[in-house]
Structure formats: C-alpha cells, structure tokens
Amino acid sequence: MKTPLLLDVKRLAVHDGPGIRTTFHVKGCPLRCLWCHNPESQSAERQVARFQHLCRHCDKCAMDEATCPGRAFKIYGREWAIPQIVAKALEDKAFYEVSGGGVTISGGEPLFFPEWTAELLRALREAGLHTCLDTSLFAAPAVIEAMLPLVDMWLPDLKADGDELHRRCTGVSNAPVKANLAHLAAVGATMEVRCLSVPGLTDGADLAARHDFLHSLGIPDSAIVDLAYHDMARSKYLALGMPDTLP
C-alpha cells in the first residue's frame, strides 16, 4: 500500500464540505496545474523550503524548522499513521456533531493513494465521522467505485472543458475526469463540483462549457461552485526552488 506523507491538518475548515470540518491534506499529486496554489503538495516526497524573505541569514543555518529564528525554514511532509489521523479528527467531534461537519481528505490528490485513502475513509466512517473527498477525479473507474460506499460527499474539480486545454494546463487528459463525473452523477453521489476560473486560460467560454457539461449530467447549479483564481503562492514556489508556473 502506497502511504502518503501528510502535508497539513486544517481545523475549522468551513469551505471544504458541510459544517465545521477538519481537512487532512496528503502530499503527492499526478497533476501539474499551472495555477497550483499548493506547489508543496505536488511531490510525494518530503521537501524543505526556505522562505528567503523571512531568512535572517544566520552565520550557520541549522536547517531546523524548530529553531529557525525567522521561521524561514519549513519542512513539508510528515508521517501520520491512520489511527493517529482518526484520533486527531475525533478531537473536534463535538464541533462536527452540532454543525453537521466531519472530515475532508484533500491533497495533493488523495486518489493518488487509493488503498490508503480507502482505509482511512473506512476508519473515519467506523468512528462515526462524515467524510468528504476533495479530488481531481483523475483516477481509474475502479478506484472511484471502491470509494463510493466510503465517501459521504464528493468535492471534485473540473479544471477545464477542452481536453487539449486541460492537458496544457494540468499535464493530463480530462477524459477520465469527465467519465468519473458522469459516473458519480449517474449513481446519485452527493457532490459539489468546483470550477476554477483562471483569467485568460479557463474563464469565459471554457467556464461556460464546463457548466454546460455538468448540466448535461444533471448536476444542478446549486452543486456547482465557481472559484476565483489568486496568485498568492508565488513565495512558496521560490522557497521550494520550483519554477513558478502561476499565470
């Protein structure tokens, strides 16, 4: 079983599904979206980042997140066992119960680690927690099928309508994404589809086409959320030594 490193745990996540949620971000993603605002989530390996604007240029860099005086040194990716994640999630159970919330697994791309994600979802469900899966849906149909009984709500993206555009912007075809969306719609899965609109790339006609496609699957407007693009992640690309691909 391929086990991901965990990137972040976000409490009070109120826009990652219904109610108050805890979102666990896994590290590793098969897509390379030009606009990715979490570049640290792309590689599945542990990464270190140095934020130059915070660096105090000590005589000797300790390369230690705990003691870096300017908090310029940061490590992305920690090992978490599934029971640990469930225990962490349960700490906020009282908040989920009164708000109709729960746990969201996000990325990176959780379906990049299908067996692990299924096991985690199962454990969360056994703990009585509502589950959301935030995913690009770039996965084999069998993976989606395996997740169906374990996911209470899907939060898929549809990043571009045209396949060529999708390939150019994300590095992969959107054919499996569309097929999986159609399957989810067909089986009546609860979902909220996010459509990011990147000016000059995926706005205007492409956004309209995505809406049309979703409508053709019977997905109502109430289950479609348009998201605005921002470019606030530039410092992270620099800190990680990654080429800045942000539009």
Add this chain to the structure above:
Amino acid sequence: MSPKQMNKTCQSAPAHLSTGVEIPEEGVPVWNGGMQYTTRMEKRPEMISDEATYLKWKWRMDLSNPATGLDNDALIAGVKRIVVESGWQAGTEDWYDVAARCFDFLVDNVAIGFSRFDGFPAISAWNRYERPMKAILWGHAAEVDDKYFPGLRDEIAKMREEGRATIGKDFDHSAPDWADILKIGFPGMKARVDAYTQDTPFYRAEKRTAAAMMRFLDRLIEEGKRELENIDAAIDGNRLQSTAIGGRVGMEFLAKAVASLERLRVGPPQTVFDVMEFTMVYFILSEPLNYFQVRTFDNIDVRWWPYYQADLAAGRTTEAEFREDFRHFLWQFGSIDNYWGHPIYLGGTNPDGTTAYNPLSLVILDVVEKTALPTPKFQLKMAKNTPDEIWWKALDMLRKHCPLCLMSEENMARSMKPVGLTDEECRDLLVWGCFEYLPRGKGNCTSASRVNLAQPIVEMLSKAAVRRGDDGSVVATTFQPFNLSTFQLFKSEYFRILHANADRTMEILRKAEAHLAEINPALMLSLAVPSALEKGVDAFSLGYKYNFTTVSELGFATAVDSLLAVKEFVFDRRELTLAELGRILADNWEGHEELRLRMKRSKLKWGCGNPEADALAREVIEGYTSHVVGKSNGRGGVFVCYGLNARGFIEGGNLTGATPDGRKAGEPLSKNMAPSVGAETDGITGAIRSYAAIAPENFPCGSIFDVMIHPSAVSGETGLRAFRVLVERFFSVGGVAMNVNVVSPETLRDAQRHPEKYENLQVRVAGWNVRWNDIPLREQDDYIARIETVGA
C-alpha cells in the same frame, strides 16, 4: 470667581455653538489625552459647522458656553481651594461634607452648553482624564492610607517592583440599578433621601447632593431655553438658514430636549427620549463631576421597551425618530476618548423563562452597526431562548468589527452561585464594565488588582541560579536550593509562593479598602442604592448586600506554559538543570537563542488541546482561584477572581523577568484567559477544547477568552453558521464571554504600513473595541502574531 463669571450668562450670544463661527484658538484645550492609550493625535477642528464634527468632538474639547460657568482649569482650582480651606486636615470637618461641598461647587459652576446639532448637554469638564476631582482624590487617597496604614503604599510599590502583583485602589466604578431609578426619576431620588431624618455626615452629604442634582437640571433648562432663543434670533437675522442642518430641525431637537428636561425636573422619565436624557444627565453628574464611572446603562432594549412602545402607541415618536435620537445618544459616548469603551448590554431572560429580547433589540443593533463607533460597547446576553435573528445579526456584526461581546447567560449564573447568589439574583445579573456582572442593585465589585501567576516561576529559577558567597557576592553555581528533584516538588513550591503572593495582596487590599468612602464618597450612586440609604453608609464601599473585591489573574497562560517548559526540558528530557535554566533566564536568554526558540515552539503548551497541558492549566487555575474566592475582604464581602487583565498583560510583562516558555524579560505576558501567542497551534477548536479544561466557572463575576478568527473561516452563510457553532460550543463548555476578532494578518500588516487607509478598523481588546490606529505598535504586533498562529 473665575474670569468667566457666572453673572455674564446671557449677556452675549454664544455664537460658537449656534451659528458655527470659528472656535477661538485661545482657551480651547488641545486633546492631549492624559493617560489615554492612543498613539494618534487628531487635529482639532477649526470650525464646528456641522453635526458630524460637533458629535465627533463633543467630548474631546470644550464645547460648552463659557458664559454659563467655569472651564475645567477653574473647576480644578475651585475644588482644590475647597479642600485646602476645609477642616478635614484639622479633624473638624468630615470628608463627606468636604466631598459634598466640592460636588455642589462643580454642579453649580461647570460651564454647560447646548447645540443645534445635538439633544444632549455639553459641559466644560469634558476631559475624562482630567476630571476636576482627580486633582484632589489621588493625593487624598494617599493621605488616607498614611493616616490609617503608614507604609501601605511602600508595600504596594514593593509588590509591584517584584512583579508579584499590581495593586491599585478602586474608587470610581459604579453600576446603578437603572430599573429602580428610572421608576422614580430625579425628584424621586431626592424625595427618598430627604425622608431620612438622621443628621450624619452621610445623610447630610446625600441630601446636599440631591439638591445639587435638581439645581443642575434647572441650569440645563435655563441654558437650553436661552440657546433656543439664540438659534431663533440667528434664523431671524439671516445668520442661519432655517433649512440648514441644525436650523429649524435643530430647534425642534433642542426644544424636545428642553421639554424632556422640564419633565425630568418634576417626575420620572415619561418617554424613551426622556430615558436617554435622564441617562445622560445622571452620567454627567456621576462620572465627570462625582468622579464615579457609570459602568453600564443597563440592558437598554429591555429597560427602554415599555417607553418606546408607549411612545409609538401615542404617536410621540416613530422608529425613524428613535433611530435618530439613539444615534445622537451613542455619539455622546463615541466621542469620549475612553480606552475602555462605554458599556451597555442587551437581552436577558424573563422570570417565565422566555427571552427578554424584543423588537427594539434589533433596532438598537442596527443603529449600532450603522453608526460604526468603537464605543459604546454592547454586551449581549445569549441563552438557549435567544431568537435566531439576534444570533445572526450579532454574529454578522462581529464579522464587521462592531463592538459586541457575546456572553453566556447560563454560565454567568453558574459562576455566581458559589458566592451565594440566589436563583433570582442569578437570573437578572447586571452586566457592567468590560463584561463583568453583578446581582442587579445588590452588588458591587472593586477591581484594581492583579496577581502575577508567572512571577513565582521567575523567583524560583532566579533563586536556583545564584548562591551568595560568604562575602555576600553572587556566585553562579549548580546549587539547587529547594531540593526540587521532581516536577511535583517544583509545582508545590510554585503554589506556595503563589498563595503567599495572593495572601499578601488580599491583606493589602483589606487595608486599602477599609476607608474607601473616606476617599471618594459615591454621592450619586448612594442616591441610587436604597440599601445604602437604609444602612446610612456609602453605596460603593459598604452599601450593598454583596460587596465584592476582585483579585484578577495576570499571565495565566505564561505561567502554565512556563511550568510545562520546566517539566519538559528540565525534568523529563533533562536537557539542563534548574540552576542552568535560572542563569539563562537571568541573562535574558543571551547566547541561548536556539534553546529559547525550541522552548518557545514546544508543542507542550496550553491552548492547543493537549491533554497534559490542559490538566496542568486546570490545576493552576483551581490552585489560584480556590485560594482566593470566598475569603473575607473586610467590607462585609468576599474576594473573587476575574479572568481578565485587559492591557495589564503589557504592564505585567514589563515587570516580569524572562520565563521558561521562551518569553524574554519585558515582553508581554499572556492576555486575559487566552493562550500565549503562538500556542494555538491546533486552531480555534483546539483552543476552545483547552479553555473547556480550565472550568471557566472558577471565575465568579467573569472571565474572557480571546479568539482571533480569519475572515475566510466565517465568510458567507456557511461561515456564519460555523461561527455560531463555535460560540455555542464555547458556551457549552462553560465559557462566559468570547472576545472575537475576525481579521486577517494581511489586513493588519497593511494597516500597520498604511494607517491612513484603515481609519475605522477596530479590534477587540477585552470586551471593548479600539481603533487599530490607536494602539501601540507592540500591541499591534501581538494581534498579528496571534492571527498568524491561528491561520487561515
């Protein structure tokens, strides 16, 4: 008499008020702020020619009519003269008589004024930092201390220097029972005291005060009428257009005020505007003139509702007119440069268990939102019966930085039970001050002292760090003075010192408060407290059923985190000895920055839901409060604890050496009952879990929890619902008051760089709001660091 004699009244038109001519440079005090907390200086206006300018500056400069009386400097000189010429020093005159003569003098001689832009009076004693009685009271307080307890002030200074406690003397907080005094009005208050026939200094002073109160009303009525004639003449003489703002409309507003004052002269308030006018006049008499802050105007939606309903039914007012009147009322206090803000609360529960919120509550909230002032601040009693409309409106206003504080009615009641209140007294608790509460009409609480919960740790490690040689010189050593071989022993020693500090503080307070009435008799308040009149004693110091004294906490989270750091680094991991840590702290971490950062960033901190940290936090808070709460204060009451230190966390930090939690000497301590900055690493939900662990009901009279929320977490309808869940969860774990700031670090950083773009950006301190631009850089940094920890 001053240069501005009373007999000049009406000889010349006070044109500066009514026609908007230039304010003379000479004689207009510059807003120097006294002990104000602001770093900003605003240019005073050259001209008062519109309502907005008038209302904004009303309590920041003298807008009274100089022909009607004395300016503030002359008032100060006057009361000083009365004291010097009195027989108090010689023992031939009781201080009550002296204080009442001072009050008489101030009431009869303070310059007053009305404006066509306002329905409420102005006075020349406008500067809250230089209220006339201040000039004598602080010196007099020292004289009283020296008279009864020579050396007491030295003891207080020593406690402060050693960082053990900051001990002050509170003789200017009051919370009248508005329900009682609105029923009887000013004449009723006078009649009530006049019915007592005893000839004691107390009764003499109170009768004199009541008579002065009525004379003040006469003066206001006379001046209001004169100003009406003045405006009329200005319109007739074409110096003022009748259609101009404040023209005929201003006359109508002023005429309404005069008619209201005339009604108040002969009976209790009849209309909702009368209630506002009554509140304002009582405030002037008590706070600027009697030097007794009026720390609540009551739950005005409940108190004012019958008047408002009757006015609407009789066609005396409309909702629109009420909104306009109330907007002016709010501006009276919005324009006062009062760091603490002026408190008003809303809501409650009726005896039958139903909500006390009513349609006026929403109108009031809406006006507060639209007026967008940092003060008055509004506390809202929240309960299971609170209507949804109130919840959504209040939460939405909090997202917009409106000055609201949500309080759990149920937990307020629960926290007061241990100090003996009845169920009925708990049902109708009067909220006052920052967010504190008392039994309505039956309780008072002095509040000026704070025990430093972090100091014992500094002291212990300081002792561990040094040994004195035979010649008295300090010798650095690994000497362990207490044989503190386990963390349990370290903790025991901590509590021993903490309890000794608390005992010493309480002992000092018993002395300091033994003669409060001899310092500043609560002349106006005593008229409003029947039990004080019955007993014939000063209301503030002795006159209530419950006379509480507060000993607040200082540096709670700093103390807990420091204990945890000692446990983790000295006893568990054995990275260094107590002596080594003591020396490092004595050197303020010099040369040990790496260790400091590791100790500062340790995950073992209170505020992130860590069970071990939470358990210790509870032990500390219970160890402190159980030692203090319920002990006799020598005034027929008991000591209680507030979980509040307001801006004391900065002052306390200046007095406290470096602490093992990674804090350097002089840096701020933790604030109120919030985790230390940087400790909320598990977000707000983790912080609330930690807060639940300390059992907030340990604080009778109130405690407050600071929460920073990123705007993205509470944006939109989804966010608003989540916001409510957070607050309700906070209440369900025993939380009493939540001090919420919804703001992003990006916004705050930008506001630091470009203050001009954020003129009205407000943040909450401890139950009240301040403008961002008015707080010092250090405190601004504290807010930014906190929201950065909580994250988006």
